[in-house]
Amino acid sequence: MKKITTLLSLFITCALSQSALADTSPNDLIKKGEYLAQAGDCTACHTAEGGNAFAGGYVFKMPMGSIVSSNITSSKKYGIGNWTEAEFAKAVRQGVRPDGSQLYPAMPYTSYSTVTDEDMHALYAYFQSVPAVEDTPPDEGKPAAKTRLLFPFNLPGLMRVWNFMFVSDKPFTPSPDLTPEQNRGKYLAEGLGHCSTCHTPRNQLMAEESSQFLAGAPVDGWLAPNITSDKISGIGGWSNAELVSYLKNGHAEGKGQAGGPMADAVEHSFSHLTDSDLADIAAYLKTVPAKQTTGVTQTSWSASRAEPINWTTYEPGTGANNAAGYRESSQTDGALLYDSSCAACHGANGQGTDDHTFPSLTHNSAVGSHDPANLVMAIVAGIHRKGADGEVLMPAFGEQQQDIHSWLTPAQIAVVANYVTQEFGHGNAHLTEAQVNKITSGEPDSPFLIRYAKALAIVGFSVAALVIVLLMAFWIRKRRH
Ligand code: HEC
Ligand code: HEC
Ligand code: HEC
Structure with missing residues (x-):
C-alpha cells in the first residue's frame, strides 16, 4: 500500500x-x-x-x-x-x-x-x-x-x-487521496493563490489557525467567508462552474459577487488564470475539510423573498426601519432609502436586471450572510472590479463628495442595510449607526496578545531582569562564601 x-x-x-x-x-x-x-x-x-x-x-x-x-x-x-x-x-x-x-x-x-x-x-x-x-x-x-x-x-x-x-x-x-487535478488546485490555492491569508482566522499571535483552514476571517472591514466544503456554512452547495465563474469574472449568478479585497484579487490575479487552473482550484476547494460556522443554519445565498413588496399599500414611516434625525424626513425610512438609492439598479423587488449586470439581492451571499459586514462595506465602499467578462461599478454611498448620487450617513446605511436583509435576505441584520462605524473602521478587535503586547513585553522584560538580578546576587553570595 x-x-x-x-x-x-x-x-x-x-x-x-x-x-x-x-x-x-x-x-x-x-x-x-x-x-x-x-x-x-x-x-x-x-x-x-x-x-x-x-x-x-x-x-x-x-x-x-x-x-x-x-x-x-x-x-x-x-x-x-x-x-x-x-x-x-x-x-x-x-x-x-x-x-x-x-x-x-x-x-x-x-x-x-x-x-x-x-x-x-x-x-x-x-x-x-x-x-x-x-x-x-x-x-x-x-x-x-x-x-x-x-x-x-x-x-x-x-x-x-x-x-x-x-x-x-x-x-x-x-x-495521495486527491486526483492530479485536485492536487494542482491544492498547490495553487495553498501556495501562490494564498487564499488562506484572508480566509483563515488567526490566533493570538496573528498566525493562521491551521485547524480552522479557510473557515472565514475579517479583512479590512469585509468578511472573507467560510470557503470550506461545508454545505451550509461554506461553498459545498456551489457547483464547480459557479466557483470558476466567481474567481474568473467576480460573480456567480444566484450565489454572489466579489467586492473589496476579493474584487482586487479577482482583477489582478484569478481572472488571469487559465480555465483549467481555475477548475482545479474549484475541485480542490470541494475537498477542504468542512468547518461549520457557529450559529449559521442556512446558506447565505439561499435567501429568497417569496412575496414582492406591495408598494400601493405601503406606508412610509411605519415599521422597524424608522429612525429619527436624518437630513430630510423623506430619508428616515429604510424602504424609502432603498427606493431612492438602490432600486434603480437592483429593482424595486430586489430582483436585479435580467442580464445580471445589476445583480439580484435575493440569492446573494452578501445579503443572506449571517454577518452583515459585506453588505455594509458594499454600500459604503461601492464595487469597482474588472473581471474576465468586463467591468462593473456600484457607487460608494459612504463617500461624501460625489455629485452622481446622494451619499448616506452611517445611520442611514444601517437602516437601508436592515431593510435589505429583511426584504431580500434572512432578516438578521439589526444594525445601529455605531455598528456601521465599527465595521467601516476596518479594525476587528485585535487579538489580546497584540493589543497588550507592549504591556506583556514590559512585564516579560521586568521579570527577566529580576531573574538576572537574583541570579547575580545568588552567584555573588556563593563566591563570597
Ligand atoms: C499581501 C501583500 C504581498 C504580496 C501578495 C506579495 N508581497 Fe512580497 N512583500 C510584501 C511586504 C509588505 C514586504 C516587505 C516586508 C518587510 O519589510 O518586512 C515584501 C517583501 C518581499 C521581498 C523582499 C524584498 C526586500 O528586499 O525587502 C521579496 C523578494 C518579495 N516580497 C517578493 C514577492 C513575490 C515574488 C510575490 C508574489 C509571488 C510577493 N512578494 C507578493 C508584501 C507582499
Ligand atoms: C485579499 C484577500 C483575499 C484573498 C487572497 C482571497 N479571498 Fe476570497 N474573498 C475575500 C473577501 C473579502 C470575500 C467577500 C467578498 C464579497 O462578498 O464581496 C471573498 C469571497 C470569496 C468567495 C465567495 C464566498 C461567498 O460565500 O460569497 C469565494 C468562493 C472565494 N472568496 C474564494 C477564494 C479563493 C479560492 C481564493 C484563493 C485562490 C481566495 N478567495 C483568495 C478575500 C480574499
Ligand atoms: C448604479 C447602479 C447601482 C446602485 C445605485 C446600487 N448598486 Fe448595488 N451593485 C451594483 C453592481 C454593478 C454590483 C456588482 C455586480 C457584480 O459584481 O456583478 C452591485 C452589487 C451589490 C451587492 C453585492 C455586494 C457583494 O459584495 O457581494 C449588494 C449587497 C448591493 N449591490 C446592494 C446595494 C444597495 C443596498 C444599494 C443602495 C444603497 C445599491 N446596491 C445601489 C450596482 C448598483
Whole structure:
C-alpha cells in the first residue's frame, strides 16, 4: 500500500512539474514566471497606487505598526537585481533576506513556502526581467516610506522566533487521496493563490489557525467567508462552474459577487488564470475539510423573498426601519432609502436586471450572510472590479463628495442595510449607526496578545531582569562564601 502511495505521489509530482520541463526557451520561462506572479498577486502589494510596477511603497497599517512593501524590480541598488536565485527563493519561501534580516508576514511567505523549485526558477527569471526602478519605495511624495513597528514588535530576533513557530519549510507534498487535478488546485490555492491569508482566522499571535483552514476571517472591514466544503456554512452547495465563474469574472449568478479585497484579487490575479487552473482550484476547494460556522443554519445565498413588496399599500414611516434625525424626513425610512438609492439598479423587488449586470439581492451571499459586514462595506465602499467578462461599478454611498448620487450617513446605511436583509435576505441584520462605524473602521478587535503586547513585553522584560538580578546576587553570595 505504501509503495502505491509513493508511486502515486511520484506520478503527481511529475505531472505537476511536467509543464516546467517543457519550457526551455528563456522567453517561455519569463512568460511562465509572469503567469505565476499573477497567480501570486505580487503586484497587489508591491505596486503603490499610481506607482511603477513592483517598485513597492504600499503601506500596510496593522495593530502593531506600519509595514511598507519593498522594491522588487531588477534594480541592483534598490531592488533585487543583485540577488541570486537561491536568495530570492529564501525570501519568498521563508521570509529571510540575503543579509539575514527577516521579513514581516505581511508578505505571504507562509503560503509561498510550498512553491516548487521549477516555479521559483520561472518567477526569478521573470522578476530579473522587470524593468529596474531606481528608487526606494515612494510615500506619496514624501521621502522613502519605512517599515515602523511599535515596541516590542521591532525587537530584532522576534520574527525569527515567530518564523520558527509558524513557517513550514516542507515542500509541497501532493496528497495521495486527491486526483492530479485536485492536487494542482491544492498547490495553487495553498501556495501562490494564498487564499488562506484572508480566509483563515488567526490566533493570538496573528498566525493562521491551521485547524480552522479557510473557515472565514475579517479583512479590512469585509468578511472573507467560510470557503470550506461545508454545505451550509461554506461553498459545498456551489457547483464547480459557479466557483470558476466567481474567481474568473467576480460573480456567480444566484450565489454572489466579489467586492473589496476579493474584487482586487479577482482583477489582478484569478481572472488571469487559465480555465483549467481555475477548475482545479474549484475541485480542490470541494475537498477542504468542512468547518461549520457557529450559529449559521442556512446558506447565505439561499435567501429568497417569496412575496414582492406591495408598494400601493405601503406606508412610509411605519415599521422597524424608522429612525429619527436624518437630513430630510423623506430619508428616515429604510424602504424609502432603498427606493431612492438602490432600486434603480437592483429593482424595486430586489430582483436585479435580467442580464445580471445589476445583480439580484435575493440569492446573494452578501445579503443572506449571517454577518452583515459585506453588505455594509458594499454600500459604503461601492464595487469597482474588472473581471474576465468586463467591468462593473456600484457607487460608494459612504463617500461624501460625489455629485452622481446622494451619499448616506452611517445611520442611514444601517437602516437601508436592515431593510435589505429583511426584504431580500434572512432578516438578521439589526444594525445601529455605531455598528456601521465599527465595521467601516476596518479594525476587528485585535487579538489580546497584540493589543497588550507592549504591556506583556514590559512585564516579560521586568521579570527577566529580576531573574538576572537574583541570579547575580545568588552567584555573588556563593563566591563570597
Ligand atoms: C499581501 C501583500 C504581498 C504580496 C501578495 C506579495 N508581497 Fe512580497 N512583500 C510584501 C511586504 C509588505 C514586504 C516587505 C516586508 C518587510 O519589510 O518586512 C515584501 C517583501 C518581499 C521581498 C523582499 C524584498 C526586500 O528586499 O525587502 C521579496 C523578494 C518579495 N516580497 C517578493 C514577492 C513575490 C515574488 C510575490 C508574489 C509571488 C510577493 N512578494 C507578493 C508584501 C507582499
Ligand atoms: C485579499 C484577500 C483575499 C484573498 C487572497 C482571497 N479571498 Fe476570497 N474573498 C475575500 C473577501 C473579502 C470575500 C467577500 C467578498 C464579497 O462578498 O464581496 C471573498 C469571497 C470569496 C468567495 C465567495 C464566498 C461567498 O460565500 O460569497 C469565494 C468562493 C472565494 N472568496 C474564494 C477564494 C479563493 C479560492 C481564493 C484563493 C485562490 C481566495 N478567495 C483568495 C478575500 C480574499
Ligand atoms: C448604479 C447602479 C447601482 C446602485 C445605485 C446600487 N448598486 Fe448595488 N451593485 C451594483 C453592481 C454593478 C454590483 C456588482 C455586480 C457584480 O459584481 O456583478 C452591485 C452589487 C451589490 C451587492 C453585492 C455586494 C457583494 O459584495 O457581494 C449588494 C449587497 C448591493 N449591490 C446592494 C446595494 C444597495 C443596498 C444599494 C443602495 C444603497 C445599491 N446596491 C445601489 C450596482 C448598483
